[in-house]
Amino acid sequence: MYKTLKTTQKRLYDIEQAAREPVAVIGMACRLPGGAHTLEKYGTLLESGGDGICEVPQTRWDARRYYDPDPDVPGKVTTNRAGFLQEPIDGFDSAFFHLSPKEVQSIDPQQRLLLEMCWEAFENAGIAIGTLKGSKTGVFCGIANSDYAAAHLRSGDPEKIDAYSVTGTALSAAVGRLSYLFGFEGPNMALDTACSSSLVAVHLACQSLKSGESDIALAAGINLILTPEGHIGFSKIRALSPDGRCKSFDDSADGYGRGEGGGLVVLKRLSDAVTACDKVLAVIRGTAVNQDGRTNGFTAPSSLSQEKLLRTALAEADLRPQDIGYIEAHGTGTALGDPIEMEAIGKVYSTGRAAAQPLYVGSAKANIGHLEAAAGIAGFIKAVLMLVGGKIFPQIHFNTPSRHIPWDHLPVTIPLQAMPWPQGKTPRGAGVSSFGFSGTNAHVILQESPAPAVEKAPAPDRSHHLLTLSAATLQGLQDLARRYHEFLAGTDAAIGDICHAAATGRTHFPHRLAVIGRTKAEQGALLGAHLEDSAPRPDGLQTSDRRIVFLFTGQGSQYAKMGWDLYRTQPLFRSVMDHCDALLRPHMDRSLIGLLYEDDSVTLHETRYTQPVIFAVAYALAKLLEDWGIKPAMMVGHSIGEYVAATLAGIFDLAQVLGLVAARGRLVQSLPLNGGMAVIAASEQRVQETLAAMPGNVSIAALNAPRNTVISGDKEQLTALCAHFRKERIASHLLNVSHAFHSSLLDPVIDAFGTLAAGLSYAPPKSPIMANVTGLPGGAQMATPAYWTTHLREPVRFYDSMRAIGEQGYTLFLEVGGTSMLTSLGKQCLPNHPGIWLTTLGSRDPSANLKPGRSAGHSDWEPMLATLADLYAAGCEIDWQAFDRPYRRQRVMLPNYPFQRKRCWMALPGPREKGAVASAPSVAAAAAVQPVVAGAS
DSSP states (O other): OHHHHHHHHHHHHHHHHHHHOOEEEEEEEEEBTTTBOSHHHHHHHHHTTOOOEEEOOTTTOOHHHHBOSOTTSTTOBSOSEEEOOSSOSSEEOTTTTTOOHHHHHHSOHHHHHHHHHHHHHHHHHTOOGGGGTTSOEEEEEEOOOOGGGGGTTTSSOGGGOOTTHHHHHOHHHHHHHHHHHHTOOSOEEEEOBTBTHHHHHHHHHHHHHHHTSOSEEEEEEEEOOOSTHHHHHHHHTTOBOTTSOOOTTBTTOOSBOBBOEEEEEEEEEHHHHHHTTOOOOEEEEEEEEEEOOSOSSTTOOOHHHHHHHHHHHHHHHTOOGGGOOEEEOOOOOOTTHHHHHHHHHHHHHTTTOOTTSOEEEEOTHHHHOBOGGGHHHHHHHHHHHHHHHTEEOOOTTOOSBOTTSOGGGOOEEOOOSOEEOOOOSSOOEEEEEEEOTTSEEEEEEEEEOOOOOOOOOOOOOOSOEEEEEEESSHHHHHHHHHHHHHHHHHOOSOHHHHHHHHHHSSOOOSEEEEEEESSHHHHHHHHHHHHHOSSOOOOSOOOSOOOEEEEEOOTTOOOTTTTHHHHHHOHHHHHHHHHHHHHHGGGOSSOHHHHHHTSOHHHHTSHHHHHHHHHHHHHHHHHHHHHTTOOOSEEEEOTTHHHHHHHHTTSSOHHHHHHHHHHHHHHHHTSOSOEEEEEESSOHHHHHHHHHHSOSSEEEEEEEETTEEEEEEEHHHHHHHHHHHHHTTOOEEEOSOSSOTTSGGGHHHHHHHHHHHHTSOOOOOSSOBEETTTTEEOOGGGSSHHHHHHHHHSOBOHHHHHHHHHHTTOOEEEEESSSSHHHHHHHHHSTTSOOEEEESSSOSSGGGGGSOOOOTTOOTHHHHHHHHHHHHHTTOOOOHHHHHTTSOOOOOOOOOOOOOOEEOOOOOOOOOOTTSSOOOOOHHHHHHTSOOOTTOO
8 A cells, every 4th residue: 555655646746747847949930020031030120129010012912992091991901001021922842842833822821831930940959850750749830810711712713612722721731731741640739819829839839748748849820911801800990000010018009010920939848858959949937828708898808817827827937926037028009908918917027026127028019010820929939039149129119108007116127229138046037928819818938048967078079070961952952052151151150060950950852962171161162162163963862772882991001090080089989999909909919009099100010910900990990980870781801801891790709800810910920021912904814824924933812903913922023023014014013011912922821820710700791791702792601710711812802892793783882991992993893883982091092092191181080071971962871960979069050941932822812892792692592493392301
């Protein structure tokens, strides 16, 4: 019984805690009057005291025909002004949202704007929307009308109704389409509580998150004014101001000005947002919704109901009135509503407030008009912008305080100019109100984002950064590059944060572009050069086969400080290298790390050290690539490089193979220094013929390419053979190696090596791998001591391996090692193959392979990022989260996607003359013409 009681108490406690958990605002988007079609422009409009009220656009209706200052004149409006969007609303990027132009033509532009804002809000949140398919993402949207229905469904002309008219104008469809297109599986609600609709949406979104019904919730509001009917209706109840402006709290308040547009915010439980490292813009501490009930009139507000509402929200937030420094009021600018609202604000928020701590009150309706169903979300976004910026925005059209408000008894201040928001002992707090004319009221309590937790020191940052851009179309990519070119020139954000946000917080489309640079200026210059190209190439869609072949470099690719920049700034690479170093300690008299990064380079070229070094660097590079999501579909290694491929394929255990590699190097090192190797620019057959004509202790060691054959054996005989080939005008030269690998000169150590190889455990390859010995795909034969003993002695058939790989259709080849030797040879093996040849540490200039090494000012990140850029452009998917995991990054705001809009519009009807549309027949008349059916019941 006691255990059951404790369990029940724990569950109740958890429920209570969940109900009180704050909700994080992590993303926003808007389309608002005054040119405020982005968050930045909205903030600028508000901070500068901008006015978004304008004349009715000609594209909506003939304002002169409908205007009359007398509200009693039938069919007329008392104002020709309102807050209209400056951007055209007749265009839409149908293809981007996978909709046909035919369907979009019938879809209410309110639905279209919601789709765009949803996309941009998730971009603002740094979340690729495609990752949310099947998630518990809820959508709650305030929407109260569809003027666009007058174009077809409600046009009075049945012939204009098509298959998309119902879903194109239904309010539920406007919201449901978001969940349908993006695969959200949380609750989805279209809400109409009149002017409070979108703030009620915020309330319900928070409730859904706290109950666990949703893991992410969208709260939105939308309202477009396309036809004059709404203007006419509100004129008849004398609600509209003649000048179309909301003069909130001013003595000249004479009604409200209508506005259009919308906003959308992305919400998460605060704990989830912190865990996901989301950028928290603000925190919702409490919400409340109530109803006026019975008042003096159906549309009359109630001060008592508003007072109760504000107290409930404060209690829900567990905050004191003095913790709130700003109220974004409903503030419609009516002589009745403003005093009632201010009375409730004073009664609730004056408690415990010091005289030196005024409560600032304002309303965005003065700037953009009353957006009705979207009014609450517009005020909500304004409050968040002020919290983020630590600023109080000015209240415009406030010249003479309303005589109906007892200002002397209220601790409120109406800000007349932009000012810093004073920081107190507690986080800045704001309240947002929205009241519906049908009596439903909503209030939300916001607080500024909590200070981020102190994190452990990150790894030193990489020297270069990779900026990834993509779009659904080539023109879209050009437009996006142009936006980033301008953005990079003006932003204060860190280059690492910008690149991280672009890679991890954006959907990656087929058309891609990536630029590398140490600084924003370098990246901007590269984007500028791209934009100046009159015929830019389509950077994505270059290969339909995105399988990657890893090529592991062999002997001769070593040099001092190979991979040094990665070792210094990439923790995983460093960890793998250190692990290999530890495993090699029992087998080597020198530290692997010391050999590479501390000692002189001469020792590194001794075979006993060279081979473990080549193995370790290549293995660490491969593990790093795999961590970034770049995994091989096929592997081929050259000589010692094949040991790395075999280990990754699961043939070897890492600890055992490192011991064998070290022993292999020691055994070869123990042989006399009378051997060497040479490369001949001739075919295998031509070289064999010469060796047969000049018998001696020399044999073919590697078949690298059609005209690249390596011979190995006695050094003096090699010198003579090279001279012979040169006389026949065949290029040849000795290689800088210490021994005659893959020749009979290794015979004295073959048995000893075979004995060591027999002591290892083997497993058949789990991944595709080519066998050097045969030049064919490897199998179980590679999981034997005999294979690796033969491998030491017999030629490397790299050319045969590459031909076999080419026949299998592979097109992406990535050399994993310190040079570009194998990519250079691979191109020779497959001269007509449509391959993309990439490197990790090696230069793409083949001449650099003649003397491998680090050049002055070189950074390993340059070739590494160049490869990532090419893989990205080719359409490969890269784990960008893993790529940046070692570094401390912050979410930053980036340019939004450039939608490629095209006009999709149905003409709205003009004014109807009396009697133009036949009236419906009366019931009696209809009955008179109906046939009588006997026996009908």
